[in-house]
Structure formats: C-alpha cells, structure tokens
Amino acid sequence: MDYKKILELVTDNIDDGIFVVNKNGEVIFYNESADNQAGVSMKNAIGKHILDIFPKLTEKTSTILRVLKTGTPIVGDIQEYYNHNHKKVTILSTSYPIIEDGEIVGVVEVAKDMIKYGDFNEKIDKIRNNKGKKISNEEIIYSLNSILGESDKILEIKEKIKKVAKASSPVLVWGETGTGKELAVQSIHNCSKRKNKPFITQNCAAIPVTLLEGILFGTSLGSFTGSKDSPGLFELADGGTLFLDEINSMDITLQAKLLRVIQDGYIRRIGDKKTRKVDVRVIAAMNMNPVKALEEKKIREDLFYRINVLNMEMPPxxxxxxxxxxxxxxxxxxxxxxxxxxxxxxxxxxxxxxxxxxxxxxxxxxxxxxxxxxxxxxxxxxxxxxxxxxxxxxxxxxxxxxxxxxxGIGEIVFDKPLKSIVNDYEKQVIEKALKEKDYSINETSSLLNIPRQTLHYKMKNLGISIKKTL
Missing domain, CATH: 1.10.8.60 (Helicase, Ruva Protein; domain 3)
Incomplete structure (x- = not known):
C-alpha cells in the first residue's frame, strides 16, 4: 500500500488548510484548502516565507512563527488576517512544533475556515429563540419515574436524587457509558425548584476550545469576523440548570474559566469588557472514575473539588x-x-x-x-x-x-435424559439456597444472582414450594 499516495489523497480532499514550514519559516507543504485561505497557489507558495504569503502578519501575530520560536503548541486559536489577495479571512488554527533530536525543525498548522466550519451562533440563536420551549435534543423528557429498577442500588440513587434536587450546589455524576447518567441529571432538574426554568445540555467532547468558550460564555460584536452580540449557554440557562456532559474532555485552559464562573457567578462574553451575573446550577458528568480523571490530568484538581460538592455514581x-x-x-x-x-x-x-x-x-x-x-x-x-x-x-x-x-462438581448418575439430570440438579441447588436463606425469596435470588422473577419461574417449573413453617 502506497501510504504517501493515501496521505496526499486525504490532504487534498479535506476542508482544513494544512501548512508545514521548515525551521526558517519557509513553506514546504501546502494543500488545496490552504490555497483558498491564503489566496496563493501551491506552486507559488512552496519555498516562500510565511510572512511573504501573509503580508499583514508579523512574527508576534503569526501562530506558526510563535510556535517555531517557543516550541509550545497553540491549540484552537482564532486568527483574523488579510491573505495574499487582500481578502479578510478568519480561521481556527492549531499549530504544533516538529521536533527531531530535541531540535525544532519546523511547524505544522491545521486551519479551519470559520465559515466552512459552521457558525456556532446558529446553535446559540436556536436555543435563544426556543427558550422555555422545546429545545431540540435538550428537551426534558426524563423524570424520577424514568429510572427503572427495584435493586437496592437504584433505590438508593432515587433517594439521593431527591436530596440532591433540594440544593443548588454543583453536582458531579459519573458512570460507564450507557448507565443512564442523563436520566439522573434530568431527574435532578425535574425534582428541583428550577424545574420550570431552562435546562440546557452541552457535550464538551470534540469541540475546539475557542468554539466551546463562545458557546458557553457568548460573543460580542466584532470579536471575530461574523460574530455578533450573542448570549452563551450560561446566560440562556439563567435561573435553571446547565448540564456539561463529558467534562473530562474539556480543554484544561477552559476548565479554569469555567471554575471562575461557578465560583463567582459572573460571565464575560468573548471580546466584551462587561461582566454579567448569572444564576445557574451546573451539573457535570463524565464516563470515567473521577480519581482516574485526576490522575490522568483530564480534569483540573480545583475544578473537581468545586463541582464535586454533591456526587453520584451510576452503577453498571x-x-x-x-x-x-x-x-x-x-x-x-x-x-x-x-x-x-x-x-x-x-x-x-x-x-x-x-x-x-x-x-x-x-x-x-x-x-x-x-x-x-x-x-x-x-x-x-x-x-x-x-x-x-x-x-x-x-x-x-x-x-x-x-x-x-x-x-467435577459431584458424582452424576446417567440414568435419565440430560434435561432431567440438569433439572434435578438445578432443583437441588435452589432448594438448598432457599433453606440456607430461611426461604426468603429476596435473599435467595440475591445468593443465586438471579432476578426474583426468574427464581419464581424456576420454582414453578421445577415444582418447588415454600416449606417454611412458623
């Protein structure tokens, strides 16, 4: 398989612009999407210094040159510049140093065109226009009755939800994928005094830090090309609940800003000088054990202690x-x-x-x-x-x-068909378990690790009756 051809095919057919420069800041690789962003063809770009292609940039404003100088990656940076054709462009860029034998030998930058990437104001507008109404998949559809089960663990969860709902402190819910974390979170909201106020969900995974910051805290007019005065989710959830799912996927730098908002109750939109007071209960969730998340530095220690005021583990x-x-x-x-x-x-x-x-x-x-x-x-x-x-x-x-x-569980006499032998043995096991647990159905089903309904079914089929005497 020709991996070079595969790489060329990928880079030529993605919307992201890819720039690679050597240690002198000269372009050595450049894909078709980069053509559109830079306004200059690949043929004319290769071998040129990055500042020759983007004449309005400087060593201080160019993310590529900053990374080349410091060796520190720059992730999710919004840049505005005039390209070679003097057209104003806004990109979301991520730049990484290329290091060989401990020396910085170049930089690779991946840049998303903000127009192609999609304007996050669309989501903000949709939620704003539907405030108090049905909000797409943020519609509150679960209540305490939606959590099904009669096990001790589930009954404990339901009781805990009732207690947690009475407070306004942050809550951390964790558990494996598919355990019902969102059911618990919506139930907390529905049992609380905030139930008639907004409930807004935001998944923190796979969203560039700058976009997620705008979604959460809002944007001000002119903070970047196409931006406008838009409230973020904190403002839209004012008086209600904001559910941040997969918070362990949130960028560490953004976690610091989130911590300040939770502590102080004030937000500042991107590009704005004005602060705004918000009253929002934050409920966060993660699909891994919080201790492991701390060890792997997936979550800031100070943020963890702030959102872990109340906590709940959803059992597998x-x-x-x-x-x-x-x-x-x-x-x-x-x-x-x-x-x-x-x-x-x-x-x-x-x-x-x-x-x-x-x-x-x-x-x-x-x-x-x-x-x-x-x-x-x-x-x-x-x-x-x-x-x-x-x-x-x-x-x-x-x-x-x-x-x-x-x-080798015991001597078996093969004097009956297999099914009869198995049934006889199963009957002996159940009868012994019943006797050991004083014929308590609950305790016997727990001992045998089967549901009560299954135990009743087997007892009826095998002709086992309760022989407990007073």
Whole structure:
C-alpha cells in the first residue's frame, strides 16, 4: 500500500488548510484548502516565507512563527488576517512544533475556515429563540419515574436524587457509558425548584476550545469576523440548570474559566469588557472514575473539588442484575408499540444468558439487543437465535467458561435424559439456597444472582414450594 499516495489523497480532499514550514519559516507543504485561505497557489507558495504569503502578519501575530520560536503548541486559536489577495479571512488554527533530536525543525498548522466550519451562533440563536420551549435534543423528557429498577442500588440513587434536587450546589455524576447518567441529571432538574426554568445540555467532547468558550460564555460584536452580540449557554440557562456532559474532555485552559464562573457567578462574553451575573446550577458528568480523571490530568484538581460538592455514581448493569428483567420487559413493550408486533416475552435461555452476561454497554446495549430481538424474531417470544451475532459469540465463550468451572462438581448418575439430570440438579441447588436463606425469596435470588422473577419461574417449573413453617 502506497501510504504517501493515501496521505496526499486525504490532504487534498479535506476542508482544513494544512501548512508545514521548515525551521526558517519557509513553506514546504501546502494543500488545496490552504490555497483558498491564503489566496496563493501551491506552486507559488512552496519555498516562500510565511510572512511573504501573509503580508499583514508579523512574527508576534503569526501562530506558526510563535510556535517555531517557543516550541509550545497553540491549540484552537482564532486568527483574523488579510491573505495574499487582500481578502479578510478568519480561521481556527492549531499549530504544533516538529521536533527531531530535541531540535525544532519546523511547524505544522491545521486551519479551519470559520465559515466552512459552521457558525456556532446558529446553535446559540436556536436555543435563544426556543427558550422555555422545546429545545431540540435538550428537551426534558426524563423524570424520577424514568429510572427503572427495584435493586437496592437504584433505590438508593432515587433517594439521593431527591436530596440532591433540594440544593443548588454543583453536582458531579459519573458512570460507564450507557448507565443512564442523563436520566439522573434530568431527574435532578425535574425534582428541583428550577424545574420550570431552562435546562440546557452541552457535550464538551470534540469541540475546539475557542468554539466551546463562545458557546458557553457568548460573543460580542466584532470579536471575530461574523460574530455578533450573542448570549452563551450560561446566560440562556439563567435561573435553571446547565448540564456539561463529558467534562473530562474539556480543554484544561477552559476548565479554569469555567471554575471562575461557578465560583463567582459572573460571565464575560468573548471580546466584551462587561461582566454579567448569572444564576445557574451546573451539573457535570463524565464516563470515567473521577480519581482516574485526576490522575490522568483530564480534569483540573480545583475544578473537581468545586463541582464535586454533591456526587453520584451510576452503577453498571452487571451490578444490578435484578433489574435486567424489568428493563428488558420495558424495552420490549416500547418496541412492540413502535413495530406493531406482539411479543410474549423472552425465552428462559435468553433470561439466563442475560443474567450471566456482563453488559459492557450497560442499559443502552440491553435496549439495542431487545430492539434487534423484536425485529428478528419470528415467533411469539425472543429466543437465543434472535440475538445479534456478536452477542451469540460472547454467549459461547461464557458457556464454555461455565462448563469448565463446573466439571467435577459431584458424582452424576446417567440414568435419565440430560434435561432431567440438569433439572434435578438445578432443583437441588435452589432448594438448598432457599433453606440456607430461611426461604426468603429476596435473599435467595440475591445468593443465586438471579432476578426474583426468574427464581419464581424456576420454582414453578421445577415444582418447588415454600416449606417454611412458623
């Protein structure tokens, strides 16, 4: 494979301008998008000094020359300049030094045309015009009743939400992907005195720092080409709640500005001298353990202690297995409504597999598996053959592991069909567990690590009755 050709194909077909200069500031690489930004062809640019291409820039205003001099990357910098054709251009640039054997030998800069990249004022305008109304995917659709389950961990979460909702302190919610963090956050808002005020969500991942700063704090007229007086999300959420998802993905420098706003309650729009008072409850979320985030410097220590006044960990599905059947039944009914199909339920084999599986994608994965099962099933119930291929491959691995662990559990007499032998053994195990837990269904299901509904189902099928006496 010709990687040089692949690289040329990529650089010639992306909207971002790419400039590479040597240690003297002379252009050695230049793609087609850079042509448009600079106003000069590649043929005429190669070998020229960067200041010859951009005559209005200086050694102090050129990000490329600043990085060449200091060796320090400049990330997410908004630049305005007049190009070779004297046309005013606004770019969002990121510049990195090229270092060989400890020496700076050049700089590579990737520049996004702000017009092509998309004006973040559009999002601000949309939210401003819909304030108090339905706001696209920020519509508040979840309440405390949306959090399904009867496990101790979920009941504890619901009680904690009620307590947390009474305060206005910042909250940090964390948990694996798909555990229901947004359900918890919206429930906090809906249970609070702010429930009739704005609730606005912003995901902090994959957004350049300067754009995210404008989205959060707003912009003033003339702060860059095309900018206007626009309130940021803090102003739009005044009196309500601002949910910052994946806060551990936010640039460290912007985290410092966020900290000041949370502490002082004042914001300043980009390019503005005026400060504005805001009353906003900040709820942040991350999909990793906060201790690990601190260790990996994904979040500033001072910001962590400020937003961690109240905190909540959403448990993974594997730690609340008794809720799996409840969630599965709910998703089945939801899919029945969407597809018009009638499904009686899951087969016993599916229930058993669900309770043995670790669910790395948590509730979201379970929902998608049920959706697949409802669509693919041909009978009245969802069976193992209706599961996604990947899940069936994982099931084979689990069954093999269980088989290896259970070899040699005791002497088995092969005087009956396999199914009868398995049923007899299962009956003995359940009866022993019931006796050990004084015939408490809750404690027995917990001991066996199966939902109460599954235990009742097995007891009925195996002819096990409660023999507890007073």
């Amino acid at each position: 599905l594997r730690e609340r297995r008794e809720d799996i059947s409840i969630l599965a039944d709910y998703f089945m009914k939801e899919m029945e409504y969407k597809t018009g199909r009638e499904i009686s339920g899951l087969s016993e084999d599916v229930y058993e597999f669900f309770n043995a599986y670790d669910w790395p994608g948590n509730i979201r994965e379970l929902k998608h598996v049920i959706e697949h099962g409802v669509i693919m099933s041909t009978g009245e119930e969802i069976t193992l053959k209706d599961m996604p291929v990947v899940l069936n491959e994982k099931r084979s691995t689990i069954e093999k592991s269980v088989h290896e662990e259970t070899i």
